[in-house]
Amino acid sequence: MSGVRPVGAAPGRVARTVILGVVGILFTIPIVAMLEFSLRNLAGGYTFAHWAGVFSPASTVTYAVVFTGLRNSLLLAVVTVVIILVILLPTMILVQLQFPRLRRVLEFICIIPITVPAIVVVVGLAPVYSVVARLAGSSIWTLAFAYGVTVLPYAYRAIQSNLSLVDVVTLAEAARSLGAGWASVLWRVILPNLRRGILAAAFITVAVVLGEFTIASLLNRVNLQTALVQVSKSDPFVAVIFSLLALAFAFVLLLLIGRLASDRRTRAQKKAS
Amino acid sequence: MTPSPNYGATVELIDVVKDYAGHQALTGVSLSVRPGEFVALLGPSGCGKTTALRALSGLEQVNGGSILIDGVDVVDVPVNKRDIGMVFQSYSLFPHLTAIENVEFGLRMRKIPTAERRTRAAGALDLVGLGHLAGRYAHQLSGGQQQRIALARALVTRPRVLLLDEPLSALDAKVRVQLRDEIRRIQTDLGITTLFVTHDQEEALAVADRVAVMREGNIEQIGSPEELYTAPATPFVAAFVGLSNRMPATLSDRQVTLYGETLGVLGSPRVNGRANGPVLALVRPEDLLLVPPATPGSIAATVVASSFLGSLRRTRLTLWDGTLVSVQHAVSEHPQPGESLGVRLRGNAVSVSGIDG
Numbered sequence: 001m002s003g004v005r006p007v008g009a010a011p012g013r014v015a016r017t018v019i020l021g022v023v024g025i026l027f028t029i030p031i032v033a034m035l036e037f038s039l040r041n042l043a044g045g046y047t048f049a050h051w052a053g054v055f056s057p058a059s060t061v062t063y064a065v066v067f068t069g070l071r072n073s074l075l076l077a078v079v080t081v082v083i084i085l086v087i088l089l090p091t092m093i094l095v096q097l098q099f100p101r102l103r104r105v106l107e108f109i110c111i112i113p114i115t116v117p118a119i120v121v122v123v124g125l126a127p128v129y130s131v132v133a134r135l136a137g138s139s140i141w142t143l144a145f146a147y148g149v150t151v152l153p154y155a156y157r158a159i160q161s162n163l164s165l166v167d168v169v170t171l172a173e174a175a176r177s178l179g180a181g182w183a184s185v186l187w188r189v190i191l192p193n194l195r196r197g198i199l200a201a202a203f204i205t206v207a208v209v210l211g212e213f214t215i216a217s218l219l220n221r222v223n224l225q226t227a228l229v230q231v232s233k234s235d236p237f238v239a240v241i242f243s244l245l246a247l248a249f250a251f252v253l254l255l256l257i258g259r260l261a262s263d264r265r266t267r268a269q270k271k272a273s
Numbered sequence: 274m275t276p277s278p279n280y281g282a283t284v285e286l287i288d289v290v291k292d293y294a295g296h297q298a299l300t301g302v303s304l305s306v307r308p309g310e311f312v313a314l315l316g317p318s319g320c321g322k323t324t325a326l327r328a329l330s331g332l333e334q335v336n337g338g339s340i341l342i343d344g345v346d347v348v349d350v351p352v353n354k355r356d357i358g359m360v361f362q363s364y365s366l367f368p369h370l371t372a373i374e375n376v377e378f379g380l381r382m383r384k385i386p387t388a389e390r391r392t393r394a395a396g397a398l399d400l401v402g403l404g405h406l407a408g409r410y411a412h413q414l415s416g417g418q419q420q421r422i423a424l425a426r427a428l429v430t431r432p433r434v435l436l437l438d439e440p441l442s443a444l445d446a447k448v449r450v451q452l453r454d455e456i457r458r459i460q461t462d463l464g465i466t467t468l469f470v471t472h473d474q475e476e477a478l479a480v481a482d483r484v485a486v487m488r489e490g491n492i493e494q495i496g497s498p499e500e501l502y503t504a505p506a507t508p509f510v511a512a513f514v515g516l517s518n519r520m521p522a523t524l525s526d527r528q529v530t531l532y533g534e535t536l537g538v539l540g541s542p543r544v545n546g547r548a549n550g551p552v553l554a555l556v557r558p559e560d561l562l563l564v565p566p567a568t569p570g571s572i573a574a575t576v577v578a579s580s581f582l583g584s585l586r587r588t589r590l591t592l593w594d595g596t597l598v599s600v601q602h603a604v605s606e607h608p609q610p611g612e613s614l615g616v617r618l619r620g621n622a623v624s625v626s627g628i629d630g
Contacts, residue, residue, distance in 0.1 A: 167363060173332055174365040174423075176352045178379035178430065188378075192369040 031247065038240045050237040066242055069227025072140045076223060077209040079144035081202045084155045087148070089198065092159055093190060096168055110156035113149050118214035121150070129219060140222070146215050151208045155201040162197025199256075207250040281308035281464050282343045282433035284329065289338035291324055291490075298324040300490035301338065309464040311457065312495075313477035316487035317513070322470045323362075325487070326436050329468065331355045342433055353382075358427030358465075362439040364419045366411040372422045373398060373407035379430040397425035400459060417448040424456065428463065435460070437469040441476065453480055474514050478502070486510050506540045508626030511555040518561065518598040522554035522625065529554050529625055532572045532592075537622035545627045555624040558587060558601035563608065564615040571615030574598070576608040590616060 011019065041047040053059060060067055088110075095102045113121070125146050136142050168190055175189045191198070213225035224246060232239030284306040291299040298321045306312050314322040327333040329340055331352030339346050347355050358379075366375050376394040385393070398404045401421040411419055420440050427435060437456065441449045457480045460467050471477050477484045478498040485495040486509070494506040505511035522531035524547070529538050531554045544552050564571045574590040577597070586604045591597055600616060608614060 166368070167365075170361055170363050170365045171367060173352075174359070174361060175367070175378070176332070177330060177357060177359040177436075178426065179353045179356075179382035180378075181353055184382060189367055193367070195369075 031244070034240050034244055038237055038244065040237070051241060054238060054241050063231060063238060063242075065222065066224070066227045066231055066238070069222050069224040070242075072222055073210050073212075073224035075141055076144050076147060077206040079141050080147040080151060080209050081205050083144060083148035084151065084201055084205055085198070088152065088155055089159060089194075089201075092156070092163060093168070093186070093194075096163055097172055107156065107160070110152045112152075114153040118150075119218070121146070122215055122218040125215070125219065143216060143219065143221050143223070146219075147205075147209050147212060150212065150215070151205045154204045154208060158200035158204055159194065159197040162194050162200070166193045168193070203253040203256060207253055210246055210250060282466050283308055283341070284434055284466055284468070285339070285341040285344075286325065286329065287339040287341070289325070289328055289340060290336045291321075291328055291333060292336045297490050299328065299335070302487075302491055303338075304485060304492060304495065306466055306468065308466055311460050311467045311469065311480060311482045313469045313471055313481035313484045314487055315471060315474060315477040315484050315514075316493075317472060320487040321490040322472075322487045323438055324490075326438050326468055326470050329434070330357050330359055330436050356430075356432050357434045357436055358430060358432035359436040360420065360423045360427050360438065360440040362442055364411065364416065364443070365423055366414075366419050366426075368411050370410075371407065372403065372409050372411075372414070375411075375422060376426045376429050379426060383430065393429055394425075397429035398422070400428070401425045401455070415448075416444050417452055420444065420452060421455070424459070428459070428465070433466070435465045435467040437467065439470050439472070441471070442473075449476070456480065478514070484514075486513060488513075504539050505555075505624050508540075508544075508553075508555060508624055511539075511624035512626070516558050516599060517555040517624070518558065518596075519553045519626075520556055520592075520596055520598065521594070522552050522623075523550070524552045524625055525549045529623060531556075531623075532618070533570070534618045536618070536620070539622045539624045544625055552625040552627065555626060556598075556618065557620075558599040560618065560620040560623070561598060561600040562617045562619050563588065563600055563602050563606060564617050566613045566615050568615040568617070571617045574614050574616045576610050576612045576614060578610055579608050590614065592616065 010016075038050055039046040039048065041049070054063070091106065095106050129142070129146075132142050132145065171189050171193065172185050175185045180188065210224055212223065213229070216223040217226050217229070224242070228239045228242050228246075231242070284304075286302050286304040289299050289302045290297065300321075302321070302325055304312070304325075314325060316322045324333060328335045331347070331350065335348060338348075340348050342355070342357075366372075367378065370378065373391075373394050376397050377390050380390040380393060395404060395407065398407055401424055403418060403421050403425070406414065406418060406422075409418075414422065420443075423440070440456075441452055444452065453476055456469075469477070469481060478501070481498065483495055483497055484501055486493045486501065488509050494501060494510045496504075496506075501510060501514045505514060511517050520531050522529045524538070524544060526549070527538055528535050529552065530536075536554075544550075566573065573593040577589040577591055579586060579588040581604065584604070585601055586606065588600050588602065588608045589597065590600060590608075598616065
């Protein structure tokens with residue numbers, strides 16, 4: 001029957017344009033509004049004074065709390081990525097290779113945090129953190145334990161989608177039959193083929209940690225988001241400017257995820273030709 | 274690539290048992306492979322042929338028995354120390370490495386110096402005729418090319434035994450035949466002891482020195498392709514290797530009588546423990562002859578259909594008692610559906626099985 005688009009087919013040109021247009025507007029309007037707000041002059045008209053203030057040498061003192069929050073958030077992002085790479089990644093590979101029956105159980109465990117509201121997580125975490133504080137001190141990095149749990153669903157999906165595309169069992173068996181020990185199998189065969197998923201998990205983790213507010217606020221820690229809220233009370237323009245910069249940073253990270261894999265494939269094709 | 278002194282090891286499986294959570298995949302397999310021999314493990318899905326190969330490679334731990342390579346028991350030797358080469362059913366080239374880097378992998382694991390590694394890998398690629406594709410990645414190669422490179426990768430380390438786990442099953446028919454012949458040529462040139470798992474009887478009969486037919490976790494019969502075809506030891510082998518017509522017969526005193534003809538019995542003269550009684554005779558299509566209707570000593574039959582198979586023709590007929598048979602004959606004969614003909618038996622002996630199959 002001609003003229004009827006089969007179920008699951010790619011949308012047509014017009015439908016694609018409409019979908020992209022609506023989604024684009026949805027994302028663009030708040031960002032443009034923030035940008036417009038950040039350029040407003042209280043006396044009327046527009047000015048770059050607020051942006052210049054942020055990038056002036058004196059800003060490190062004026063907005064010290066924001067820079068402290070940024071430093072803390074970056075530290076938390078790094079520690080959380082390390083937790084994901086050291087705990088979640090090897091667990092997923094082990095389950096895939098040796099205990100495939102546990103795959104559903106692991107998936108269920110990793111998805112749980114997304115079903116629990118942040119406020120509930122914090123209520124549960126408060127007594128846990130009183131113990132954490134006794135054992136590991138109350139440094140900001142300890143918040144990464146909670147963030148490690150929060151980002152589990154996102155990191156799991158990113159790695160799992162890559163794992164399901166690669167037949168790691170056969171690749172590992174082939175490598176073993178060629179004389180590779182388990183360390184070589186992991187380092188030389190599995191990790192290079194999970195590069196895309198690992199990078200995606202790391203970048204998504206960074207993006208989530210940089211945008212996290214609830215847990216840090218309720219546990220009385222300073223991160224980028226809590227600092228921005230604090231600053232916005234005295235200077236809303238600066239808070240909006242830092243929010244825009246954080247958004248741009250997260251946007252660049254997500255762009256990188258998409259680019260890295262396609263660049264690699266393009267390089268491979270160029271090399272072959 | 275030239276044969277190395279390592280090539281041509283003896284392989285022995287002695288009473289090997291493998292359990293999977295209560296299910297016995299191997300029920301005491303014993304097999305002896307001579308140096309440089311090409312043995313095919315043939316059988317239907319789930320018969321244990323891949324499990325036997327994986328047990329030999331070390332990818333599966335066995336629950337009992339011994340596996341000897343050159344007389345040394347390797348049951349406790351991990352897979353990466355067994356010095357075997359293996360080609361898998363699914364494409365197993367490392368996607369992040371080029372063809373030559375894939376072939377070099379095993380040499381890198383053995384810490385072979387870079388220059389020698391490159392030379393040997395290039396030699397192995399030339400051996401499979403793909404030296405010109407050294408810089409390609411797996412996704413830039415066809416299925417046949419990927420399996421050829423996997424073969425080069427398995428051979429470059431000069432393993433003592435080469436294991437092929439249905440390496441042709443994912444390929445199209447023409448490439449299968451080409452690569453099958455190429456595998457045999459390379460194996461013969463190098464003289465490497467090879468075990469080849471397949472469920473395709475034609476493939477097994479075409480390339481192997483000996484074929485081990487497996488059923489329900491054990492070897493039913495092992496022999497040359499000719500032995501298996503002409504003298505199957507069991508009804509299962511007779512039915513699995515080649516085509517067989519199942520014709521009602523009577524067993525008595527080591528002989529079988531069908532449609533008035535008395536023939537000898539191949540294999541055991543007892544069926545289900547009985548030496549007499551009704552049985553099914555397993556008769557090859559080429560052991561039946563088409564003759565004009567009412568020829569003395571012939572069985573009256575009606576043609577159902579006839580198929581042209583290139584060098585021969587196969588015709589399906591219904592015998593007077595309703596038994597359906599296939600007859601293989603020259604393409605110059607053209608039986609028409611509905612035509613009445615006679616069918617005669619030729620040959621001196623047939624296999625027999627119980628009437629329940």
